[in-house]
Amino acid sequence: MPRGVLRTANLPQLQNLIKRDPVSYKEEFLQQWNHYNSTRQIFQISPDEHAGHFRELVSFIAQTSQCYPKETAEFPSHISTLLLEHYGSLSPDMRHVLVQNLVMLKNKGVITSIVLLKTLFPLLPRSSSPSLRSFIRRTILTDIKTANSKAKNHKLNRAVQAMLFGMVERGMDGTVTGDKGKLRIQPKHTPEGLTNSGDEAMWAVVMTKELWKKGIWDDAKSVAIVALGCFHPVTKVQSASLHFFLGSEEEEEESDEEEEEVDVKALQHRREINKKTRSGEKKMRKQLKEAKNVSLALHSGRTPNFPALQLLHDPQTFAEKLYDMLHKYDARFSLDHKILLMQLLSRVTVAHKLTVLGFYSYVIKYLTHHQLRVPAILAALAQSVHDFTPPDVLMPVVRKLAHEFVHPGVGSEVVAAGLNSVREICRRQPWAMEEDLLGDLVEYRKSRDKAVTAAARGLLQLFREVNPGMLKRRERGKTAAMGIAAGMQPQGFGQAEQAAVDIDGLVLLEDHLKAVREDGGSDGEMDDEKGWENWDVEEDSSSSDSDSENWIDVESDGEGNIDVSDSDDETEKKAEEATAPARVSTLATTKILTPADFALLNDLKIQAATKAVEAGGGTAAKRKLASLEAAKKASAGADETAVFISENDILGPRKRAKADYEERLASIAKGREGREKFGSLKGKKKKDTQSSSTNREKARNKPIMMIMGSKGVRGKKKQSLKEKQQKLRAHIEKAKKSYH
Numbered sequence: 001m002p003r004g005v006l007r008t009a010n011l012p013q014l015q016n017l018i019k020r021d022p023v024s025y026k027e028e029f030l031q032q033w034n035h036y037n038s039t040r041q042i043f044q045i046s047p048d049e050h051a052g053h054f055r056e057l058v059s060f061i062a063q064t065s066q067c068y069p070k071e072t073a074e075f076p077s078h079i080s081t082l083l084l085e086h087y088g089s090l091s092p093d094m095r096h097v098l099v100q101n102l103v104m105l106k107n108k109g110v111i112t113s114i115v116l117l118k119t120l121f122p123l124l125p126r127s128s129s130p131s132l133r134s135f136i137r138r139t140i141l142t143d144i145k146t147a148n149s150k151a152k153n154h155k156l157n158r159a160v161q162a163m164l165f166g167m168v169e170r171g172m173d174g175t176v177t178g179d180k181g182k183l184r185i186q187p188k189h190t191p192e193g194l195t196n197s198g199d200e201a202m203w204a205v206v207m208t209k210e211l212w213k214k215g216i217w218d219d220a221k222s223v224a225i226v227a228l229g230c231f232h233p234v235t236k237v238q239s240a241s242l243h244f245f246l247g248s249e250e251e252e253e254e255s256d257e258e259e260e261e262v263d264v265k266a267l268q269h270r271r272e273i274n275k276k277t278r279s280g281e282k283k284m285r286k287q288l289k290e291a292k293n294v295s296l297a298l299h300s301g302r303t304p305n306f307p308a309l310q311l312l313h314d315p316q317t318f319a320e321k322l323y324d325m326l327h328k329y330d331a332r333f334s335l336d337h338k339i340l341l342m343q344l345l346s347r348v349t350v351a352h353k354l355t356v357l358g359f360y361s362y363v364i365k366y367l368t369h370h371q372l373r374v375p376a377i378l379a380a381l382a383q384s385v386h387d388f389t390p391p392d393v394l395m396p397v398v399r400k401l402a403h404e405f406v407h408p409g410v411g412s413e414v415v416a417a418g419l420n421s422v423r424e425i426c427r428r429q430p431w432a433m434e435e436d437l438l439g440d441l442v443e444y445r446k447s448r449d450k451a452v453t454a455a456a457r458g459l460l461q462l463f464r465e466v467n468p469g470m471l472k473r474r475e476r477g478k479t480a481a482m483g484i485a486a487g488m489q490p491q492g493f494g495q496a497e498q499a500a501v502d503i504d505g506l507v508l509l510e511d512h513l514k515a516v517r518e519d520g521g522s523d524g525e526m527d528d529e530k531g532w533e534n535w536d537v538e539e540d541s542s543s544s545d546s547d548s549e550n551w552i553d554v555e556s557d558g559e560g561n562i563d564v565s566d567s568d569d570e571t572e573k574k575a576e577e578a579t580a581p582a583r584v585s586t587l588a589t590t591k592i593l594t595p596a597d598f599a600l601l602n603d604l605k606i607q608a609a610t611k612a613v614e615a616g617g618g619t620a621a622k623r624k625l626a627s628l629e630a631a632k633k634a635s636a637g638a639d640e641t642a643v644f645i646s647e648n649d650i651l652g653p654r655k656r657a658k659a660d661y662e663e664r665l666a667s668i669a670k671g672r673e674g675r676e677k678f679g680s681l682k683g684k685k686k687k688d689t690q691s692s693s694t695n696r697e698k699a700r701n702k703p704i705m706m707i708m709g710s711k712g713v714r715g716k717k718k719q720s721l722k723e724k725q726q727k728l729r730a731h732i733e734k735a736k737k738s739y740h
Helices: 008-020 025-046 050-066 075-085 092-107 112-127 130-147 154-169 197-213 220-231 235-246 262-273 278-299 315-328 335-352 358-366 374-383 391-405 412-428 433-448 448-464 480-487 506-518 523-533 541-549 569-580 595-614 620-634 647-651 662-672 694-700 705-709 711-719 721-739
Strands: none
Touching: 008 050, 025 050, 025 711, 050 075, 050 092, 050 662, 075 092, 075 235, 075 315, 092 130, 092 278, 112 130, 112 154, 112 197, 130 154, 130 694, 154 220, 197 235, 197 506, 220 235, 235 335, 315 335, 315 358, 335 358, 335 374, 335 595, 358 374, 358 391, 374 412, 391 412, 391 433, 412 433, 412 523, 412 647, 433 448, 448 620, 480 569, 541 711, 595 620
C-alpha cells in the first residue's frame, strides 16, 4: 500500500506500522503530530468542534509516543493542562479518554508516578462522574501500593503526602458554621472548578485513611494530614478525621465510596429464594470463593501499624486545640459531633498522660441523668483521667456525678451508671474521692437491684485495694485491715515509689532462658540476631551514614569495665541491696534485651498471673491478669479498643435484651443440630432407643369401625352446611399460605 493512502482515517493501521518500524514511518508520524498540534489549538478555543477527531489523535499519539520520545516530550504536559485548566469545558467522554491515555503513558514509562498523581489528585473533587471518579481512585491506590510493594518509596510518599497536606490546608481559612444547618464555607482561595473546598479536603483525608488501612502508609506524616483535618472548617471533614483516630467506621458521604465487596449473606439469601439450578449453584460457589480470596488478601500478610495516637506531633497542643474548638463552637456543633471530639480528646489525653484542665469544667454541664447519650459522655470523661490528673479538678466532677445520678429519685440503671462512672474515675485517680461521699456510695451495695449492688461492690473492692483508709473499719476487709495494721500507706498524688532496682518480671525471663540453655538451646548471639528481625526502624541512608561518622572509638582498659566506685559508694550500694527485693535479676547487665525478649517477657508474666489466679489469688490477681492481657492486645494491634472504656463499662450488667433476628435464627439452627430436617425423632424407628408411637400415628392406624363411633366423626355428620363451608374455606386459606 502506498504511503500516501495512510491518512487520518487510517490511524489504527499507521499505529501498527509505526510500532513495527518506527524509523521508516517517522515522517508520517510527524505529519500526524503537526496535525495534532493544530487541532489542539482549535480545540482549546472551541471544545465542541472536532472533539471526536481530537480524541482519536490523542489516543494515537499516546500509543506511539514511546517510539519518538524527543518529539513527544511535551505531550504529557498537554494532557495535564487540558485536564487541570479546561476540565469544566470538556465533555465526559473527553475527560475519560484523556485520563486513560495519561495512565497509559505512566504504564509505558513515559512519565513518572509523581507526574501522574499530581494530575489525578486535583481531579478527584472535581469529577462528577462516578465511573471516572472510581477509576481515578483505583489508579491512585494501585500506583502507590505497587511503588511500595518491595520497599518503601520515600520519594513518592513524600511528594504525595505534600499534595494531600496542601489539599487539606487550602480550606483551613474558612468559617466554621457547624453541622446543625446547611454547610456554608467561605474560603479565601478556592481552586477553579470547586464549589466547596471541603470536597478537596475530604478526598485527601479519605485517601490517607485508605492507604493507612491497607498498611501502605504507617508514618507520622500521614497522621499529620488527618490531624490537620480534625480542625477543618467543614464538619464532615472533621468527622472523617475524628473517626480515623477513634478507629470507628462512620457513614461515608457519596465522595467516600468504599470498594465493592461480595456480600456473602446476600448471595446465600438469593440462592435460597431463587430457583435451584446447577449453574446457579456453581456461580454462587465461585463468588463465595472470590470473596474468601479477597478477605484473605486484605487481612493476611500485614504487619501491625503503630497506633495513630502515638505518632501525633506535639500531642499537648493537639489536645488543647481540640478543647478550644469544642468550647468555642459548642452552640454550632451537634451533640453527636461534640461527643466525637470528647472521645478523641480523652484518648489523646490518656495515651500521652496530658492535662487539659478546662475539659473537666466544660463537661460538668452535660452530667445530668436526662442528657441524651450520657453513657458516651461518661465514658469519655472517665477515659480522660489518669494518675497525673490533679484531684482538685476531679472532685467537683465526682460530686456532681453523685448528686445527679446516685439518689433514690432516679431509676436503678441511672444509679448503676453513676456508680460505675465514679469507680472508673477513682480507679485512675483515687484521690478524687472524698471520704464522706465514699461512705454514702458504698451503702448502695445493700440495694435490691443487681446492677446497683454490683456497681457499689466494685467501688468498695477498688478502695480496699488502692486506699482502704478511706473506708470504715467494718468495710475494709481482712486483707486491707492487716495491711493498715502493718503500716502500709498508699502513695499520695505526686509521690513516686522507690527507685527501680529491676525490670518487672525479668526474673521470669532469666529462669526461662536458663532452662532453654540447659535443654540444649541455640547460642545466645544467634538468638540476639534473630530477636531484632522485623523490628528495625526505617531511616534514610544519609542519616545512617552521618550517624556512623559521628561515632568515636574509645579504648578501654582490661575487660572494658570502668570502676568509678569508692568505699562509700560500695557501702551505700550494699545498703540499697539489703532493702531491695530478695532476688534481683542480673540479666539486663549481661545481655541487651531485644524486642523479641520483651515480647517473651510479657507472655511469661501472663502465664505467672494465670497461675496466681488459679491458685486463688483473689480479685487483685484477676485484675492484674486482665491488665496484662489488654496491654498485649493493644501492643499487637489486634484490638486497639481493648484499653479504652466503652459505654457497656458505664452501664454495667443489665437484663438480657430481646434477641434480634440473627440471634433467633442462630438459636433455631443450634436446636436443629443432630436431628432430621423439619421433624423430631420422637416415636421414630430410627432412634437408638425404641419408644412408643405418637397419638397421631395411633389414630392414623385405628380400624375403621372404631373410628366410625368416635365423637369427631359423629360431629361431622351433624354439621350444618354453613359450618362445612367455613371449614372448607379455612382449609383453602391454609393451603394457600403453605404453598406460598
